[in-house]
Each structure stands twice: as structure tokens, then as C-alpha cells.
């Protein structure tokens with residue numbers, strides 16, 4: 144069964160059709176890249192899946208359950224996690240404290256009144272830092288980290304909610320070639336090990352074609368391709384969109 148399945152999602156803002164009948168799914172352990180030119184509808188799609196905006200029509204299912212129109216809080220409870228393009232860590236805290244804070248926030252959301260002391264979460268935070276290969280940096284202030292390490296810390300924080308589906312906005316933005324390939328290799332390992340479904344947007348084509356299991360392409364709100372990286376790379380419609388030969392969607 145798919146972790147995420149969206150069916151015929153449509154959304155318009157006034158006269159702009161941001162999404163027009165978009166359907167796709169992501170399975171456990173799979174990395175699905177959502178690509179498309181500026182304004183194609185990628186952020187709108189993400190924002191619907193994590194509950195920030197409502198679709199005009201269509202359905203969103205998580206693990207088979209219809210969660211169409213649910214709030215961000217409910218989406219988080221149903222297993223949607225998100226990591227943002229601009230890393231959101233607290234520079235004055237250590238790496239471990241950042242992850243402990245993310246764990247506390249997740250527990251607070253899940254259990255409401257029951258707040259375990261931060262010390263109880265130390266071992267869990269360290270386990271997440273092990274998974275993201277950041278354990279050696281646990282005692283450093285986050286402000287002192289290199290950018291690639293900030294992204295790994297951010298990933299550990301996103302995993303604190305134990306998501307089944309991880310949404311990643313431009314995960315490798317601002318990184319050098321080697322750093323971004325290393326980050327995506329880590330994400331792939333985590334997806335495989337934890338059965339995590341990953342949906343990510345990305346402008347770096349080396350990341351998309353080197354690391355995604357499957358690629359979907361949006362253009363002016365429509366899904367114009369869905370296949371393996373090889374299939375999508377060979378699709379003349381996709382080349383046309385990216386090379387601007389037809390200036391947009393068919």
C-alpha cells in the first residue's frame with residue numbers, strides 16, 4: 144500500500160490554476176522527486192499534503208486513510224514530517240539539544256499534557272544523531288556547524304516526529320556537489336532502513352537523476368511525466384519544458 148496517494152488534486156488562486164487534476168503516490172522506502180519549472184505547482188502540492196492549504200478538489204490518502212483537508216497538526220499525527228529549504232535550527236543550542244527540543248515538541252503534540260523531561264530524551268536524540276551521522280558533533284553549538292552538517296541536523300530533527308512520509312523542500316539548496324550527493328545518499332539509506340517514504344523537490348538535476356527512485360514532473364499545474372529517472376530523462380515532453388521549446392505545459 145502507498146504511504147501517500149493523492150488523487151486528482153486541483154487548486155486555483157483566483158485565475159491561476161496552480162494544480163490541475165494531479166495524481167501520484169509514494170511507497171515506503173521510496174524517494175520520489177517532484178520537479179518542474181518555477182510556478183509549476185510544487186509548493187502548492189507540498190502545502191496541501193502537509194495540511195497548510197486545502198485543495199479545491201481531489202483527495203489525499205495517508206496509509207490508506209482519507210485525510211483530505213486535515214490540519215497540519217493532524218497531518219503530522221498521521222505521519223507527515225517536513226524539512227525546509229532554509230534550515231531551522233537554534234544556533235545557540237548544541238546539536239543534541241536541538242534534537243531534544245524537536246523530540247519534546249513532537250511528544251507535546253502527540254501527548255498534550257505529558258511532557259517528559261529533556262534528560263529522558265537524551266538517548267533518543269543520540270540515536271537520531273547516530274542515524275544521521277552527527278553523533279560526533281552532539282556537544283557542538285549548532286551555530287558552529289558547516290552547512291552540510293546543519294542539513295544533517297535538520298534531518299535528525301525532522302525524524303524526531305517518527306514520520307512515515309518526509310517532505311523535503313530543496314534539501315540540497317546551497318550545497319556543493321559532493322555534499323549534496325552525500326546528503327541524498329544518507330536520505331536514501333534512512334528511507335530504506337526505516338521504510339520512510341520521501342517526497343522531495345529539487346532543482347539540481349544531478350540529485351534528481353542520481354538519487355530518486357522515481358520522478359514526477361509538473362508544468363503549469365499538470366503532471367506531464369511519472370517514471371524512473373531514465374524514463375523521465377528520455378521523455379521529449381520533459382525536455383521541451385526544460386529547454387523552453389514549447390514554453391510550458393501542453
Ligand SMILES: Nc1ncnc2c1ncn2[C@@H]1O[C@H](COP(=O)(O)OP(=O)(O)OP(=O)(O)O)[C@@H](O)[C@H]1O
Pocket residue numbers: 156157159160161179180181182183184185186187188
Ligand atoms: N497564495 C497565492 N496566491 C496567488 N497565486 C499563487 C499563490 N501561491 C502560488 N500561486 C501561483 O500558483 C502557481 C504555482 O505556484 P507554486 O508556488 O506552487 O509553484 P512552484 O512549482 O513551487 O514554484 P517555485 O519553483 O518557483 O517555488 C504560480 O503561478 C504561483 O504564482
